[in-house]
Amino acid sequence: MDKSVAIIGGGPAGLMAAEVISARGIKVDVYDAMPSVGRKFLMAGKSGLNITHSDPFEVFVSRYGKRSKNIEPLLKAFGADQLREWVHGLGIQTFIGTSGRVFPMGMKASPLLRAWLTRLNASNVTFHLRHKWTGFLSDSSLRFAIPDGEVTVKPDAVVLALGGGSWRRLGSDGAWVDWLKQAGAEVEALRPSNCGFDVEWSEHFREKYDGHPIKSVILSFGDFRQQGEFIVTKEGVEGGLIYAASARMRDEIDTNGKAVMHLDLKPDRTLEWLVDKLSRPRGKRSLASYLEKSLGIHSVKAGLLREFVSKEDFTDAERLAGLIKALPVPLVAPRPIDEAISSAGGVTFESLDEYLMLKTIPGVFCAGEMLDWEAPTGGYLLTACFSSGYAAGNGVLKWLGIS
Numbered sequence: 001m002d003k004s005v006a007i008i009g010g011g012p013a014g015l016m017a018a019e020v021i022s023a024r025g026i027k028v029d030v031y032d033a034m035p036s037v038g039r040k041f042l043m044a045g046k047s048g049l050n051i052t053h054s055d056p057f058e059v060f061v062s063r064y065g066k067r068s069k070n071i072e073p074l075l076k077a078f079g080a081d082q083l084r085e086w087v088h089g090l091g092i093q094t095f096i097g098t099s100g101r102v103f104p105m106g107m108k109a110s111p112l113l114r115a116w117l118t119r120l121n122a123s124n125v126t127f128h129l130r131h132k133w134t135g136f137l138s139d140s141s142l143r144f145a146i147p148d149g150e151v152t153v154k155p156d157a158v159v160l161a162l163g164g165g166s167w168r169r170l171g172s173d174g175a176w177v178d179w180l181k182q183a184g185a186e187v188e189a190l191r192p193s194n195c196g197f198d199v200e201w202s203e204h205f206r207e208k209y210d211g212h213p214i215k216s217v218i219l220s221f222g223d224f225r226q227q228g229e230f231i232v233t234k235e236g237v238e239g240g241l242i243y244a245a246s247a248r249m250r251d252e253i254d255t256n257g258k259a260v261m262h263l264d265l266k267p268d269r270t271l272e273w274l275v276d277k278l279s280r281p282r283g284k285r286s287l288a289s290y291l292e293k294s295l296g297i298h299s300v301k302a303g304l305l306r307e308f309v310s311k312e313d314f315t316d317a318e319r320l321a322g323l324i325k326a327l328p329v330p331l332v333a334p335r336p337i338d339e340a341i342s343s344a345g346g347v348t349f350e351s352l353d354e355y356l357m358l359k360t361i362p363g364v365f366c367a368g369e370m371l372d373w374e375a376p377t378g379g380y381l382l383t384a385c386f387s388s389g390y391a392a393g394n395g396v397l398k399w400l401g402i403s
């Protein structure tokens with residue numbers, strides 16, 4: 001067919017759109033600012049590519065919070081099951097881990113990406129690397145900065161799949177926000193999601209415990225309550241448990257300038273048990289030695305208590321027990337977006353039609369993390385990227401009159 005489609009952004013969302021469109025015999029050109037595509041996808045595979053999750057559909061959809069309603073139709077068309085089938089189609093099996101998370105065999109992204117690119121190359125997809133999109137010209141042509149100058153193209157349809165604002169060295173730098181706003185799209189500011197937080201540690205604590213894991217604690221924040229672990233950093237805290245609560249804690253800081261998370265350092269013991277233990281005479285033993293020997297609280301957990309419990313509270317069994325069960329840890333600010341696993345904000349669903357086409361720029365579709373949704377880690381991020389890429393690809397086909 002004598003039509004051409006430009007996909008800008010060669011991450012999971014853009015490549016999925018390219019696959020859907022090229023499968024119908026249409027010439028697809030994929031442009032990416034970087035010297036190779038799929039860099040964040042490859043990075044996601046470094047510590048085990050969690051591609052999707054085995055949650056029941058309703059639970060899966062609920063992970064997208066206030067955007068669940070917008071993501072649901074996308075997942076109905078191409079959700080976790082279809083994604084697993086698709087991975088199998090590339091010759092890679094998947095398995096469900098103990099937490100219900102789904103991984104490709106081997107856990108890595110590179111074999112999958114390699115097989116995928118081979119298939120795309122064979123089906124009329126041309127890659128244009130080191131092509132940084134720098135916005136639209138007045139006639140809606142696309143303008144790209146290339147190493148030796150500038151090129152413009154005017155395809156019949158465009159899919160923007162430019163990613164969010166985290167880990168800019170992998171290609172997604174969020175520079176597109178202003179260009180799309182200028183073109184009349186509604187874009188929510190990009191914010192860190194699945195991120196760490198700054199904590200004002202004392203010099204002593206920071207030096208001693210930087211890099212230490214805090215294992216098996218319960219983090220409470222509002223209606224969030226989950227057991228897990230995280231890591232102390234020079235600047236504050238990061239890791240799975242923190243990321244899981246990060247959207248709520250970030251929003252609280254945005255609204256009130258601060259947030260306080262509470263940690264249960266002894267989830268396997270009741271308050272009464274702790275009060276009883278702490279009320280007993282401890283003879284000549286120091287409190288530190290007593291906490292370690294009788295309560296099993298030592299190292300970084302003991303350090304946390306010293307960091308946030310006053311001298312008076314340390315000598316009061318009931319108050320100390322209460323603080324071991326619910327230690328308030330003040331968070332100052334989310335870590336910068338560049339360090340976050342993903343970003344919130346982006347092109348709002350209100351500025352898109354049901355096929356993910358921009359209402360203000362007909363023929364231009366958006367997909368992936370650049371859309372205004374967020375989700376916890378667990379495979380939900382990649383699933384929504386693939387799923388929205390699939391929807392945008394089908395939207396392009398409909399726009400071109402191919403159903």
Ligand SMILES: Cc1cc2nc3c(=O)[nH]c(=O)nc-3n(C[C@H](O)[C@H](O)[C@H](O)COP(=O)(O)OP(=O)(O)OC[C@H]3O[C@@H](n4cnc5c(N)ncnc54)[C@H](O)[C@@H]3O)c2cc1C
Binds near residue numbers: 008033380
């Ligand atoms: C360390 C890490 C681990 C992760 N692990 C997981 C995981 O296990 N499971 C999970 O579900 N998710 C994970 N994620 C998140 C997941 O990788 C992203 O959500 C996903 O890659 C986003 O896909 P995308 O296609 O929307 O954008 P991206 O993958 O960011 O791709 C966007 C592409 O657009 C290109 N681009 C950007 N701007 C321009 C421009 N102006 N011109 C041309 N090209 C441009 C970029 O170079 C890039 O190639 C992880 C993320 C990180 C950082």
